[in-house]
Amino acid sequence: MEKKRIDDYEPGPLPSPRQLDRFGFVKQEIHNSQDGLTKGRSAYEFDREERRVRNWRKMIGVGGSDWKHYVRRKPHVVKRRIRKGIPDCLRGLVWQLISGSRDLLLMNPGVYEWLGLFKSAVILSNHKSQVVEVDPQLVIYETSASELDIIRDISRTFPSHVFFQQRHGPGQRSLYNVLKAYSVYDRDVGYVQGMGFLAGLLLLYMSEEDAFWLLVALLKGAVHAPMEGLYQVGLPLVQQYLSLFDRLVKEHMPKLGEHFTQEMINPSMYASQWFITVFSYSFPFHLALRIWDVFLYEGVKIVFKVGLALLKYCHDDLVKLPFEKLIHALRNFPEDAMDPDTLLPMAYSIKSTEVSCANQLIKTWTRIEFLSSSSYPLEWKRAAMEERVGVLSSTFSMD
Amino acid sequence: MARTGNKNIQAKLVLLGDMGTGKTSMVLRFTKGQFFDFQESTIGAAFFTQVLSLNEATIKFDIWDTAGQERYHSLAPMYYRGAAAAVVVYDITSMDSFERAKKWVIELQRQGNPNLIMFLVGNKVDLEEKRKVGNEEAEQYAKENGLVFLETSAKTAQNVNELFYEIAKRLTKKVPSRPTGMKLHRRPQETGRRRQLPRFPQLFVRMLVYQIELHCGPSDLKIKAALNEK
Numbered sequence: 142m143e144k145k146r147i148d149d150y151e152p153g154p155l156p157s158p159r160q161l162d163r164f165g166f167v168k169q170e171i172h173n174s175q176d177g178l179t180k181g182r183s184a185y186e187f188d189r190e191e192r193r194v195r196n197w198r199k200m201i202g203v204g205g206s207d208w209k210h211y212v213r214r215k216p217h218v219v220k221r222r223i224r225k226g227i228p229d230c231l232r233g234l235v236w237q238l239i240s241g242s243r244d245l246l247l248m249n250p251g252v253y254e255w256l257g258l259f260k261s262a263v264i265l266s267n268h269k270s271q272v273v274e275v276d277p278q279l280v281i282y283e284t285s286a287s288e289l290d291i292i293r294d295i296s297r298t299f300p301s302h303v304f305f306q307q308r309h310g311p312g313q314r315s316l317y318n319v320l321k322a323y324s325v326y327d328r329d330v331g332y333v334q335g336m337g338f339l340a341g342l343l344l345l346y347m348s349e350e351d352a353f354w355l356l357v358a359l360l361k362g363a364v365h366a367p368m369e370g371l372y373q374v375g376l377p378l379v380q381q382y383l384s385l386f387d388r389l390v391k392e393h394m395p396k397l398g399e400h401f402t403q404e405m406i407n408p409s410m411y412a413s414q415w416f417i418t419v420f421s422y423s424f425p426f427h428l429a430l431r432i433w434d435v436f437l438y439e440g441v442k443i444v445f446k447v448g449l450a451l452l453k454y455c456h457d458d459l460v461k462l463p464f465e466k467l468i469h470a471l472r473n474f475p476e477d478a479m480d481p482d483t484l485l486p487m488a489y490s491i492k493s494t495e496v497s498c499a500n501q502l503i504k505t506w507t508r509i510e511f512l513s514s515s516s517y518p519l520e521w522k523r524a525a526m527e528e529r530v531g532v533l534s535s536t537f538s539m540d
Numbered sequence: 541m542a543r544t545g546n547k548n549i550q551a552k553l554v555l556l557g558d559m560g561t562g563k564t565s566m567v568l569r570f571t572k573g574q575f576f577d578f579q580e581s582t583i584g585a586a587f588f589t590q591v592l593s594l595n596e597a598t599i600k601f602d603i604w605d606t607a608g609q610e611r612y613h614s615l616a617p618m619y620y621r622g623a624a625a626a627v628v629v630y631d632i633t634s635m636d637s638f639e640r641a642k643k644w645v646i647e648l649q650r651q652g653n654p655n656l657i658m659f660l661v662g663n664k665v666d667l668e669e670k671r672k673v674g675n676e677e678a679e680q681y682a683k684e685n686g687l688v689f690l691e692t693s694a695k696t697a698q699n700v701n702e703l704f705y706e707i708a709k710r711l712t713k714k715v716p717s718r719p720t721g722m723k724l725h726r727r728p729q730e731t732g733r734r735r736q737l738p739r740f741p742q743l744f745v746r747m748l749v750y751q752i753e754l755h756c757g758p759s760d761l762k763i764k765a766a767l768n769e770k
């Protein structure tokens with residue numbers, strides 16, 4: 142049945158370009174064409190944009206050759222520029238540079254193609270790159286289970302985007318290929334609903350293979366804390382993040398926190414998608430992109446900060462609402478709240494000891510994960526790990 | 541048995557079932573009269589409200605529409621906890637989704653409240669030619685397990701309103717006749733509070749130590765002292 146669905150080719154009518162916003166999403170009538178930059182731009186603004194792109198090009202060098210050097214020399218300049226938004230024409234390349242996915246790609250030539258050929262006989266075990274022997278029947282069952290899930294979700298990922306809309310068109314095909322490859326590459330995680338939105342977002346800015354390695358970089362933690370915990374059985378990291386977010390709300394907005402407690406609202410009712418898809422699900426696309434720029438450079442703390450900023454912006458309305466209205470409001474923020482140039486500065490200004498603690502915890506975790514899978518002598522490993530945890534614990538007992 | 545005083549009932553309703561069975565489509569059909577051939581997958585859960593007026597009462601539904609994939613299972617209890625009614629949905633063209641529905645039923649019977657009204661719904665009856673789950677088979681299963689059974693199509697709207705009316709009717713029967721403001725939310729205070737979410741950062745540090753011990757054997761780390769744990 143599923144097979145047939147894949148084969149019957151239905152080239153649906155393509156919407157005319159005028160019905161699309163500047164990112165390729167079909168405009169909704171209610172959504173009065175306020176998609177960021179389409180507002181009349183003055184010549185001055187245009188010039189400024191040109192200059193910005195030039196600066197960026199200088200910073201990254203040809204094909205990204207100067208990037209690492211620049212980041213090492215002037216990390217603060219890089220951070221500031223990224224916070225203002227990466228120019229759309231360079232976004233795909235810069236994302237690959239800052240996430241470390243470019244390096245992964247270069248270190249693993251041919252692997253992506255190989256994964257695509259993969260049926261199910263041998264499975265590349267995650268990051269240990271060894272061939273594991275598993276009961277072949279089990280493997281076949283597992284891969285095909287992931288595969289069926291992927292197939293069922295393909296046409297349900299960004300269904301209003303012109304690239305992904307066409308049944309079995311290039312968009313849907315590459316989405317399928319990337320997700321399938323990932324599910325083969327990382328059998329423990331496989332395919333989880335939500336990944337499609339990550340992959341979809343990436344595919345609008347880069348090739349399949351590049352998108353695949355960026356997905357790997359994110360989930361396996363090439364630069365920042367690995368995101369795979371968001372998708373593993375039991376969603377351990379989602380639970381951690383949500384409980385941290387809950388505490389942050391209470392720390393930063395005690396009145397709202399109190400109101401939430403009274404109305405029995407907790408973050409899993411509104412914020413789990415924020416973490417699982419990094420705002421790429423049901424948020425305005427131009428805002429999602431700006432968040433991703435910062436996310437890839439600074440890590441998950443920006444997700445916490447944007448979440449807090451949204452609540453802060455709507456604070457005075459939210460504290461008055463009863464349960465149902467509150468839930469509704471938390472899932473449908475007003476358009477002015479979602480303007481990146483308002484929301485992001487607000488997010489940047491949120492300083493929190495808890496957020497930096499969290500970052501530190503996550504860094505330690507990454508380090509320990511790395512050490513434990515390394516081949517250093519056991520005693521040395523143990524000492525190195527214990528030292529890490531010791532440092533961490535002492536920071537906590539200080540406050 | 542006409543009653544002059546109109547009851548107001550607020551009830552929490554949860555939809556469970558495999559991914560792609562049509563939970564979101566069914567709710568959208570009921571609350572907005574809409575249907576999309578390509579409905580975006582639900583990540584986490586979605587929330588809807590809808591008011592239904594019967595002769596004897598007005599029912600306000602708080603509807604939690606959950607994500608269907610197995611991996612999201614661990615989030616489900618917080619949505620079905622305290623619910624007055626649960627709708628377990630499967631897709632009549634997929635035997636797997638029916639098996640998954642049975643698992644939900646078992647879980648609800650085991651953990652949910654004994655007064656929970658449970659519905660078993662076979663969706664997508666418009667795809668009759670692709671049917672894999674027989675009507676009688678499901679009906680039989682429902683009967684054995686004390687579930688109300690219906691077949692629906694969110695696409696053609698067949699039986700969708702009937703489903704929610706049926707739920708509403710059964711809810712009104714359950715509620716002792718009191719004039720206003722009945723809440724059928726079992727507010728999850730008691731049950732919810734006991735199962736607290738993991739403590740941050742204590743838990744995190746403990747995980748780290750566990751990781752060390754897993755790889756290098758017992759560790760001397762005095763984490764408990766460092767964190768002043770009781």
Ligand SMILES: Nc1nc2c(ncn2[C@@H]2O[C@H](COP(=O)(O)OP(=O)(O)OP(=O)(O)O)[C@@H](O)[C@H]2O)c(=O)[nH]1
Pocket residue numbers: 297557558559560561562563564565566576577578579580581582583606607608609663664665666667692693694695696
């Ligand atoms: N033919 C037919 N298709 C349906 C029907 N109900 C839903 N669909 C389609 O099935 C797909 C999945 O529907 P959803 O409502 O998103 O399913 P869901 O149960 O919410 O799925 P998750 O959010 O992934 O858990 C969508 O593409 C719908 O258009 C139906 O009654 N008949």
Ligand SMILES: [Mg+2]
Pocket residue numbers: 563564565580581582605606607608
């Ligand atoms: Mg859904």
